[in-house]
Amino acid sequence: MAVPPARTPARWNSAQVAEILGVPQVTLRTWDNRYGIGASHRDSGDRRWYSAADLDRLRRMRGLLAQGYPARTAASTALAGTAADVPPHARIASIGSAAGRLSSGALAGLLDDALATLGAARTWGSVIAPVLRDLGDRWNDGEDCMAAEWTLSAAASAALDRHVPVVDEASLAEPVVLACSPGERHELPVKMLYAALRETGAPAVYLGGMVPGQVVSEVVRRFRPPLVLLWSMTSSTADLPLLRELRGAGIGVCPAGPGWVPAVNGPEPVAETFDDALRVASGARARARAVAQRPRRRRSSPVPNRR
Structure with missing residues (x-):
């Protein structure tokens, strides 16, 4: 049975978000200052605090950047919550590359964007399944791809937890x-x-x-x-x-x-x-x-x- 994910704090600081996304804190400040995508809360000491919605938008921006979007376009797309016009072969290449690097942070943004744009059925059929088939073919040819498949499967499962609200x-x-x-x-x-x-x-x-x-x-x-x-x-x-x-x-x-x-x-x-x-x-x-x-x-x- 689907189990609600463990409770997480309502807000994260910059160091925590940088670790979750796998980007330097200076990058987070740059995105916030230049493109207006960042923390929605600041305390009396001007320290940034990020909500779950802030984190989702930043994950999506990271995914769009990994697919070749200019930073300003990626930020505006993530902020607006609009669909990203990325062809399937580009998504496959980006997700396959991130899985090969065992980059869970990059996969999180890529998969969040795919689910938000395509929905679960198309994300599976046109993106994730082809990448898994390719990894399986390479495994059959003698290449060790187990870690890449494991990383992709875990990242996809976590992305689905974010994508589908928990119900009673x-x-x-x-x-x-x-x-x-x-x-x-x-x-x-x-x-x-x-x-x-x-x-x-x-x-x-x-x-x-x-x-x-x-x-x-x-x-x-x-x-x-x-x-x-x-x-x-x-x-x-x-x-x-x-x-x-x-x-x-x-x-x-x-x-x-x-x-x-x-x-x-x-x-x-x-x-x-x-x-x-x-x-x-x-x-x-x-x-x-x-x-x-x-x-x-x-x-x-x-x-x-x-x-």
Whole structure:
């Protein structure tokens, strides 16, 4: 289940922000003085104090600078919160380079900008997934890219935490439940699916990676979802016994991810790709809403009215 991030201070000083962003304090002062993007609070000693919104804008500016934007344009775009016109190949190159340098600070700004501009689904399909595929290909060719993949995945997960507001899941009505199979460690596609659903206003519960079957069953009993989407990247993590157990209990379950394709036999529908899974999850929620809004027929009385 999505867990709210640890509480952070409402304000940060210049030294803390410089460390978070990976830039010198003098750069922060320059951005503030020249372009008006910086701390929204100053104390009686003229010391700068940064809010969470200030930090988000500075992350985005850093990401735009990494993609070749002039500083003044990057600042005005970040301050206005408008979309950045960056072609996909430029985003891929910038994020791939930052991942290769293991630069979490640069990745934070790049990913924040991609999510703000493209949304979760397009950020995954046109930016993050291509970079991960490239790293996987290079790994297969004998290049050691594990640290780069790990850094990118961690940065993307953190960017999603910033992008999607925390909700009290106990208040959700019939949400779609998204979970990885018990042995599946690759949870980033599922977290991206969760963010994409949340962007549309659809209620969803994200359980994370390597979710025990007992947890899935308990969450289903609690929320009564219209659909459980069970994700596996490889056939070794496709848990057929859990799939059968959930369906035997009358639960609507969709096996999703490429790992289910060789594991499921016959005409069993599998949402193999990210886009397939998003369509299935969105469709299940839309059908549940339509059923809930359908007017109920009044039952005729078995006894005729007599006057």
